[in-house]
Amino acid sequence: MTAAELAGRFAGLGAAGWGYVPYAALEQAMDSAARQKAQALCPGAAGVLVAAFPYFAGLRPGNLPLYARGLDYHLELPWRLDLLCADLARAYPGRMFHAGTDSSPLPEREAARQAGLGLMGRNGLIILPPYGSWIFLGTILTDQPLDLPRQAPSGPCMGCGRCIAACPAGALTEEGFAAERCLSHLTQKKGELPPEQAAAVARHPYIWGCDLCQTVCPYNARPARTGIPAFFQGLIDRLTPGDLESLTNRQFQQQYGQRAFAWRGPAVLRRNFALQAGQKTE
Numbered sequence: 001m002t003a004a005e006l007a008g009r010f011a012g013l014g015a016a017g018w019g020y021v022p023y024a025a026l027e028q029a030m031d032s033a034a035r036q037k038a039q040a041l042c043p044g045a046a047g048v049l050v051a052a053f054p055y056f057a058g059l060r061p062g063n064l065p066l067y068a069r070g071l072d073y074h075l076e077l078p079w080r081l082d083l084l085c086a087d088l089a090r091a092y093p094g095r096m097f098h099a100g101t102d103s104s105p106l107p108e109r110e111a112a113r114q115a116g117l118g119l120m121g122r123n124g125l126i127i128l129p130p131y132g133s134w135i136f137l138g139t140i141l142t143d144q145p146l147d148l149p150r151q152a153p154s155g156p157c158m159g160c161g162r163c164i165a166a167c168p169a170g171a172l173t174e175e176g177f178a179a180e181r182c183l184s185h186l187t188q189k190k191g192e193l194p195p196e197q198a199a200a201v202a203r204h205p206y207i208w209g210c211d212l213c214q215t216v217c218p219y220n221a222r223p224a225r226t227g228i229p230a231f232f233q234g235l236i237d238r239l240t241p242g243d244l245e246s247l248t249n250r251q252f253q254q255q256y257g258q259r260a261f262a263w264r265g266p267a268v269l270r271r272n273f274a275l276q277a278g279q280k281t282e
């Protein structure tokens with residue numbers, strides 16, 4: 001398949017950008033477990049297609065991150081990528097094409113960076129104007145070497161430092177990113193949190209996740225909106241404690257199981273509500 005044909009296919013699937021990187025170029029960014037998983041999935045892995053799917057649907061008030069307000073992207077992206085995998089399998093009989101979204105062993109951001117998609121933000125996110133960093137990445141891993149022009153890797157963002165200044169948890173600093181301090185990680189972490197982490201969650205305006213290093217980014221000031229219905233229809237902007245009250249785990253999954261914020265179950269959300277309520281009554 002030519003680059004023009006792939007561009008048409010990706011655009012038809014709702015992707016705003018795509019690129020290709022030889023698998024060997026990604027290996028040094030993968031630990032041995034990830035390399036083993038990738039090889040088990042696709043022995044003789046040769047290349048990775050990576051695509052960006054926009055999800056910005058407006059900056060509406062709420063306490064959920066924008067990525068988690070629509071349908072779970074883990075449900076929406078795979079079927080889109082699988083359509084292209086089927087086309088590719090017909091074009092290259094006997095070759096393997098595996099779609100991946102988040103759960104893939106591949107380092108998706110590094111794949112996007114090396115494939116030259118957009119810009120590399122200091123907040124660690126790929127920025128794809130005019131969609132900003134409000135994009136989901138999806139990959140296709142294949143054992144078919146694709147003869148596609150290699151793009152220059154993504155350049156850096158303008159480096160204004162607003163994301164670092166805005167980070168409320170000290171996760172993003174001039175020295176780099178400390179995942180264990182990030183509120184996106186802490187609001188999803190199960191169990192009782194140590195006092196310092198609990199206090200950070202209690203002060204946080206979101207009940208799940210964190211958008212702060214994205215909302216301040218100049219590239220996200222007036223982003224283009226997604227054209228993917230699953231990401232702009234039926235949005236849930238806000239959860240309240242009452243939404244979860246007396247729901248069993250099964251009822252919670254029935255009601256919210258197709259949302260990205262549901263994968264940890266209701267207990268972690270209830271814990272976050274309790275921490276935030278405690279903070280307000282102090």
Ligand code: SF4
Binds near residue numbers: 169
């Ligand atoms: S998601 Fe929030 S806590 Fe995490 S680095 Fe960005 S601003 Fe900091």
Ligand code: SF4
Binds near residue numbers: 123158162
């Ligand atoms: S806020 Fe500034 S430094 Fe941070 S990613 Fe955006 S442009 Fe880069």
